[in-house]
Amino acid sequence: MMDRANITQLELPLKNLVHLAEDKYKEKPSIFLLHGFGSNMKDLFGLTPFFGEGWNCISLQASIQIHYDGWGWAELDPMNIRKLPKPEQIALHFDMISKSIEQTIDELELDKEKINLLGFSQGASLSIYCGMKIPETFKTVVALCGYVPEENIRQGIDRSEERDIEFFMGNGTLDQIVTLPIAQASRDYLNSIGISLHYKEYESGHTIPNDCLNDTLQWLNHHNDFDVTGDHKKSQQYDPNTENYPSINKKAR
Numbered sequence: 001m002m003d004r005a006n007i008t009q010l011e012l013p014l015k016n017l018v019h020l021a022e023d024k025y026k027e028k029p030s031i032f033l034l035h036g037f038g039s040n041m042k043d044l045f046g047l048t049p050f051f052g053e054g055w056n057c058i059s060l061q062a063s064i065q066i067h068y069d070g071w072g073w074a075e076l077d078p079m080n081i082r083k084l085p086k087p088e089q090i091a092l093h094f095d096m097i098s099k100s101i102e103q104t105i106d107e108l109e110l111d112k113e114k115i116n117l118l119g120f121s122q123g124a125s126l127s128i129y130c131g132m133k134i135p136e137t138f139k140t141v142v143a144l145c146g147y148v149p150e151e152n153i154r155q156g157i158d159r160s161e162e163r164d165i166e167f168f169m170g171n172g173t174l175d176q177i178v179t180l181p182i183a184q185a186s187r188d189y190l191n192s193i194g195i196s197l198h199y200k201e202y203e204s205g206h207t208i209p210n211d212c213l214n215d216t217l218q219w220l221n222h223h224n225d226f227d228v229t230g231d232h233k234k235s236q237q238y239d240p241n242t243e244n245y246p247s248i249n250k251k252a253r
Contacts, residue, residue, distance in 0.1 A: 010107060012100040015061040017045045020108070022053045029114035029139070029224035030056035032101055034123030036145075038070040044120060050217060054226060058104055060097060062123075064089065073126050082182065084149050093126060098134055114224050118142040118216070120208065121178065125149065128167070128186070132195075135163035140223050142168045142216055145178050145206050147186040167197045168219050170212045172204035 007018050021028040031051065033044040041061035048057045062071040074089035084090060105112060117138050119127030124146020131141035146169070167190060171183035180201070187199045198219060202212045220226075 007108070010104060012060075012103055013096040014063065014100045015041060016100065016104075017041050017059045018104075018108075019045070019048045019057040021056050025054040027114070027224075027226060028054060028056055028111060029116060029220070029226055030058065030105075030110045031116045031118055031220070032097075032104075033057065033059040034073070034097070034117070034119035034127055035059070035061065035071070036119075036121030036123050037072045037076060038066045039120075040069050040071055044118070044123070047213075050213065056108070056110060060100055062093060063096065073122050076122070081178070082147075082149055087149075090126065090129060094130060094133060097126070097130055098137070101137065114139050116140045116142070116220060116224065118144070118220075119146060120144045121146060121206065124169075128190070131165055131167065132163070135165040138165055140166045140168065140220060142170075142220065144170045144208055144212065144216070145172060145175060145183075147178050147182045148189055163195065165196070166223055167195055168216060169197060169199045170208075170216065171199075171201055172206060172209070173201050174203065174205045177206040 007020055009016055009018055033041075033047070035041060035043045041059040043059075045057065045059040048055075051057055062073045064072045064075065066072045073093045074087070075085050077083060077085050101115065101117075104110065105115065115138055117127045117130060117140075119125070119142070121144075124143035125148060127141050128143050128146060128148055131138055169183070169187060169190075171178065171180065173180055175183070183201075187197065190197050200212070200215060202209050204212070208216075
C-alpha cells in the first residue's frame with residue numbers, strides 16, 4: 001500500500017512535485033500547476049503553502065529544455081508569440097499532461113469532481129488549451145498572464161462543443177510580454193464560444209501580484225466548495241519578500 005505521507009514525486013510522463021492534503025480534511029480538492037516558459041516545476045510549487053493544508057498540489061514540468069533547469073511547453077517566436085513555430089509541441093505536451101493527470105488521479109485516488117488546473121504565461125496558454133480539449137476532466141481552469149495562440153491552435157478546438165467548466169483569467173495592464181490587447185483578444189474568443197469566464201485585470205506586469213493571487217485562491221475555494229475557515233495553517237498574507245513566495249513574484253531588493 002502506498003505511503004501517502006511520504007509522497008513527493010510520482011513516476012509520470014512528466015517530471016513533477018507533489019504535496020498532498022492532510023487526511024483530516026474530508027473534502028480535498030486538487031490543483032495541477034503548469035509553469036511558464038523557461039521556468040520549472042519548482043516555481044509555481046511555491047504557491048503550495050498559500051493553498052493551505054487541505055489542497056492536493058501537483059506541479060508538472062515541461063520537457064523542452066530552454067536553458068539550464070529552464071523548460072518550455074513549446075518553442076516561441078519572440079517576434080510573434082501569437083503563432084507557435086512548432087504547434088506539434090503543444091499537442092505532444094497536451095498528451096503528456098492529460099496522461100500525467102489521469103495517472104495521478106488513479107494512483108492517489110483523488111476526487112475526480114474537484115480537479116483544477118492553473119498555469120502561468122505559456123503554462124496558462126496550455127491550461128486553456130487543456131480545458132478546451134478535455135473539459136470533463138476539470139472543475140476549473142486558471143490562466144494567469146496567458147492567451148490562446150490564434151494562428152495554429154484555435155483550429156483544433158471545436159467551437160460548437162458545450163463545456164461545463166469555469167475559467168479564471170488574470171492579466172496585467174503593464175504586461176509587456178502578453179500585452180493587454182493579446183489577453184483581451186483571448187478573453188473575447190473564449191466568450192464568443194460560450195465559455196463561463198471570470199476575467200480580471202491588475203495593475204502589474206508579467207507576474208502574479210498579491211491581489212491576483214488572493215482573487216485566484218478565493219475563486220478556487222468558492223468553486224470547489226472548500227471552507228478555509230478551519231485551515232489554521234493557511235498563510236494570512238502573501239508577502240513577495242518571504243522565502244517561499246514564487247520566484248516570478250519576488251521584488252528586487
